Structure formats: structure tokens, C-alpha cells
Amino acid sequence: MNSDFTASQNDYALYLPAISTFYTTHMGKYMHNECSIENSRFAKNIPDLEMLNFLDKNKGIFNYKWGLYSAGHANLDLTKTVSREEMIRSRDRNNTVLLADSGGFQIAKGVWEADWKNFDDKAKNYRETVLKWLCTISDYSMTLDIPTWTCTNQESADKTNIRTVQDAINTTVLNHEYFMEHSFNDAKFLNVLQGSNHTDADEWYEIMKEYNDPKKHDKFFRGWAMGGANMADPHLILKRIVTIIHDGLLETGKHDWMHFLGMSKLDWSVMFTDIQRAVRKYHNPNFTISFDAASPFLTAVNACIFRETKFPHLGKWTYSSDNGLDDRKYAKDTRNLRDAILADGIFDNFEDSPVSEILSINDICHYAPGDVNLRGEEGVTSWDSYSYMLVMAHNVCGHINAVQRANRRYDSGIVPKVLFDQFTGETVRDLINRIFAEPDYDKRMQIIDDSSRFWMQLPGARGLGGKKAANKVDKVWNNLFEEA
Numbered sequence: 470m471n472s473d474f475t476a477s478q479n480d481y482a483l484y485l486p487a488i489s490t491f492y493t494t495h496m497g498k499y500m501h502n503e504c505s506i507e508n509s510r511f512a513k514n515i516p517d518l519e520m521l522n523f524l525d526k527n528k529g530i531f532n533y534k535w536g537l538y539s540a541g542h543a544n545l546d547l548t549k550t551v552s553r554e555e556m557i558r559s560r561d562r563n564n565t566v567l568l569a570d571s572g573g574f575q576i577a578k579g580v581w582e583a584d585w586k587n588f589d590d591k592a593k594n595y596r597e598t599v600l601k602w603l604c605t606i607s608d609y610s611m612t613l614d615i616p617t618w619t620c621t622n623q624e625s626a627d628k629t630n631i632r633t634v635q636d637a638i639n640t641t642v643l644n645h646e647y648f649m650e651h652s653f654n655d656a657k658f659l660n661v662l663q664g665s666n667h668t669d670a671d672e673w674y675e676i677m678k679e680y681n682d683p684k685k686h687d688k689f690f691r692g693w694a695m696g697g698a699n700m701a702d703p704h705l706i707l708k709r710i711v712t713i714i715h716d717g718l719l720e721t722g723k724h725d726w727m728h729f730l731g732m733s734k735l736d737w738s739v740m741f742t743d744i745q746r747a748v749r750k751y752h753n754p755n756f757t758i759s760f761d762a763a764s765p766f767l768t769a770v771n772a773c774i775f776r777e778t779k780f781p782h783l784g785k786w787t788y789s790s791d792n793g794l795d796d797r798k799y800a801k802d803t804r805n806l807r808d809a810i811l812a813d814g815i816f817d818n819f820e821d822s823p824v825s826e827i828l829s830i831n832d833i834c835h836y837a838p839g840d841v842n843l844r845g846e847e848g849v850t851s852w853d854s855y856s857y858m859l860v861m862a863h864n865v866c867g868h869i870n871a872v873q874r875a876n877r878r879y880d881s882g883i884v885p886k887v888l889f890d891q892f893t894g895e896t897v898r899d900l901i902n903r904i905f906a907e908p909d910y911d912k913r914m915q916i917i918d919d920s921s922r923f924w925m926q927l928p929g930a931r932g933l934g935g936k937k938a939a940n941k942v943d944k945v946w947n948n949l950f951e952e953a
Contacts, residue, residue: 474866487763501555538606587630
């Protein structure tokens with residue numbers, strides 16, 4: 470079974486696992502000999518927790534050198550040794566690539582409560598601390614943006630004093646200026662583009678684009694991060710990329726990276742590959758698109774394990790994680806995990822990973838009836854902390870493999886229904902190639918506009934498609950970032 474997902478990445482757009490603090494905490498404590506998991510608990514075939522560190526190509530059961538980690542979940546005090554982040558802090562910088570998020574989501578949700586409009590001492594301290602952390606910890610990182618949807622929630626607005634779109638723009642501009650003045654370590658920042666609808670997104674871009682311009686700034690930002698409507702609507706995404714190219718702000722060796730925040734649908738992952746390949750062919754050969762999701766970790770928290778993918782031609786592509794593998798009756802059952810799942814009908818299909826294939830079912834379902842957890846209680850689950858670590862690792866494998874398999878299927882001619890125009894017989898790959906092969910800016914934009922019906926059929930982030938993204942913000946939008 471493939472365990473080197475770095476080698477099998479090929480020229481596909483990059484999926485970045487948004488690594489959870491639960492995962493880094495237990496990994497880090499183990500690496501510092503502070504782990505609460507007893508050695509006797511470890512699976513026979515996984516006696517060392519560092520075998521689940523996919524960033525370590527020498528120790529990991531599987532290797533994938535890319536990841537995303539957020540300042541919003543981190544310990545930002547770099548003066549202290551923090552065992553919970555050893556996986557991140559001690560990674561081999563020559564063999565890994567880490568994209569760091571800045572914590573704009575935490576501001577928007579009111580978690581980093583401060584007067585961000587007027588920059589009180591709390592806001593200034595957050596900004597200074599975050600910048601130092603980003604410059605120290607990452608290869609690329611986001612700028613500290615204030616998402617425009619901050620002002621649409623009264624509680625968030627009250628906690629941040631960001632009450633209008635203009636407030637969000639003004640504060641983000643000040644953060645940009647601060648980052649440019651105080652950054653170090655040749656930090657590479659991605660300029661985050663926000664806007665909850667096309668109008669706001671266009672205004673945001675026109676104001677923020679100068680910070681990527683090497684003619685105007687010595688420490689110009691080195692790429693782009695697509696948030697808000699910019700990552701939810703393919704119509705706007707393509708117009709934005711074409712405009713960025715037209716403005717000379719996607720240049721080889723200067724602006725080589727573009728990240729899409731919180732988007733990891735299988736059909737979108739292959740569309741991102743189409744865009745990446747087209748831009749590489751016609752404009753910037755170094756151009757890379759990445760996208761992230763925390764779902765492998767979040768689903769595990771809800772006791773869900775990755776079980777299968779489906780890639781029907783002209784059908785709906787799916788990635789499935791489900792619960793059901795949680796029963797104390799398996800505590801003494803040493804059958805192979807997949808064999809037990811299929812024999813007992815827990816799932817009708819189960820796709821192994823390099824992690825799951827060497828596990829027994831009782832490696833996951835650890836607690837027997839009557840067993841108590843570390844708090845001395847008989848909880849509702851048969852899983853302990855080690856179970857969650859194993860399932861998270863398996864889910865990460867499953868998600869990476871699903872994205873890479875989707876790209877291989879797509880290259881072989883298998884196309885998801887939403888990327889095929891039944892009226893013209895054209896695929897989104899054909900259309901994207903037509904757009905970028907056209908050298909004239911206005912004609913490129915016309916092709917995109919003329920294809921608006923096609924863009925409407927492609928569901929966007931968390932179900933928000935092009936039509937909704939083009940409209941004014943509504944209640945749906947307030948939920949768009951709940952898991953970003």
C-alpha cells in the first residue's frame with residue numbers, strides 16, 4: 470500500500486491537512502516524555518506515537534510533507550518550550566512545507582476579543598505576537614485579515630468593534646502596513662482576499678492589491694489566499710485570477726502561491742488542478758494552488774472514521790466518514806480492523822490506509838464494559854485518546870489519498886457530473902484551458918462571463934454556490950466558516 474504521499478502528489482493542486490491541536494499536543498507530549506498514554510496501551514504494530522507524525526519522513530508510517538497550522542490554535546509564546554507543538558516546531562524545514570494561518574477567523578468569531586477598529590493594547594499585542602510566531606514557524610503564512618463577515622454577527626461586532634465592511638478593510642490595511650514594517654526571516658505572506666459578495670470582494674482586491682506589488686513595496690506579499698466569496702464561487706475565482714495576472718501580480722519567483730481557505734471538495738480539488746496547470750502552462754510555471762480542511766480531525770472527534778470514496782463517471786463523487794465503530798464488546802477482539810468491520814457489517818465497504826491495515830479492532834475500541842477512563846468514569850465511548858490519534862491519522866491518510874485518487878481518475882477521463890456541461894459536452898478542464906489560452910484580457914473575461922450557467926451548477930464551499938456567492942450576504946454566509 471502506498472505510504473509515500475509526497476512522492477505520489479505529482480502536479481496536482483495541494484491538499485493541506487489543517488492539523489489539530491489535539492493531534493500535536495499528544496504527539497508533542499510523547500516526544501517530551503510527558504505523554505499520558507501508557508506504553509502498554511500502544512498497538513502492537515504502532516508502539517511509537519511518532520509513527521503517526523506524517524511530517525517526519527523517517528519515522529512516520531506514511532509521509533506527507535505539507536500541512537497547515539493556525540495561530541488561532543497555537544501557543545504563540547516562542548520564549549517557552551511548548552511540548553504540545555513539537556511536531557510543528559521541530560519539523561525538518563528542508564523536507565516539509567508549513568503554511569500558517571494568522572488567526573483572522575478567531576478575530577471574526579470574537580475569540581480574540583479586542584478593539585480592532587481603534588487598536589487598543591490587546592489588539593496591538595495580538596498582532597505583534599502573531600507576526601513573530603508566523604515569521605518563526607512557517608514557510609508561507611496568511612496576512613492578518615479581518616473577514617468582512619465579522620460585522621454581520623452582533624456578538625462578534627461587539628467583541629471586535631468591527632461593525633462595517635469599511636472597518637474590516639481599514640483594520641486589514643493597518644495590519645498589512647505593520648507586517649511589512651516589522652516582518653523578519655524573509656517571511657513569505659499570502660495576501661488574504663475577503664468579501665462576502667462580488668461587490669465587496671472587488672472593492673477589497675482593488676485596495677489590497679498594492680501590497681503584492683514589488684514596484685511599491687520592498688517587502689511585497691508573495692502570493693494570495695482566497696477567502697470569502699473569492700473561494701466559494703468559481704466565476705469570481707477565475708475573474709480574480711485573470712485580473713491578478715493582468716495586473717502583473719502573479720509573477721514567477723515573486724507570487725508563486727495561492728491558497729483557498731477551508732475548501733476540500735473532491736470535485737473542486739481537480740478543478741484547482743486544472744487551474745494550476747493552465748496558469749503554469751500559459752503564465753507562471755512555478756504557480757501552486759493549495760487548499761485546506763480540518764475534516765480528518767473534526768470527524769474523528771465525532772467518532773467518525775474514513776471508510777470509502779466513490780468516483781462514478783458523470784456522477785457525484787463522495788468521500789465518506791461515518792460513525793459506528795465504537796463498541797465496548799470489541800475490547801478483547803484482536804481481529805484485523807478491516808476484517809472485523811466487514812465481517813460484522815459495521816460498514817459495507819472499508820478502504821484501508823497505511824495506518825488501519827496494521828491495526829486490530831480493539832486498538833480502536835479499547836474500553837471494555839465497566840472500564841473507566843483517566844477521570845475514573847465509565848464514559849459513553851470505547852475510545853480513549855490513543856484511539857482518537859489512530860483514527861485521525863487514518864482519516865488524514867484517507868483524505869490525502871482521496872484527493873490524489875480523484876486527480877488520477879480525472880486524468881483518466883472519469884469526470885464528476887458538476888464538472889461537465891451536458892449542453893456543450895465541454896468539461897471544466899476544457900473551459901479553463903480556453904480561458905487561459907486566450908491572450909487578450911477582455912476576451913478571457915468574456916469567456917468567463919459567458920459560462921456563468923456552468924459556474925452555477927458547481928456547489929461551492931459548504932454548499933454555497935456561485936449564485937449565492939454573487940448575492941448579498943445572508944444567514945447562510947454566517948455559517949460558511951464554522952469549520953475553517
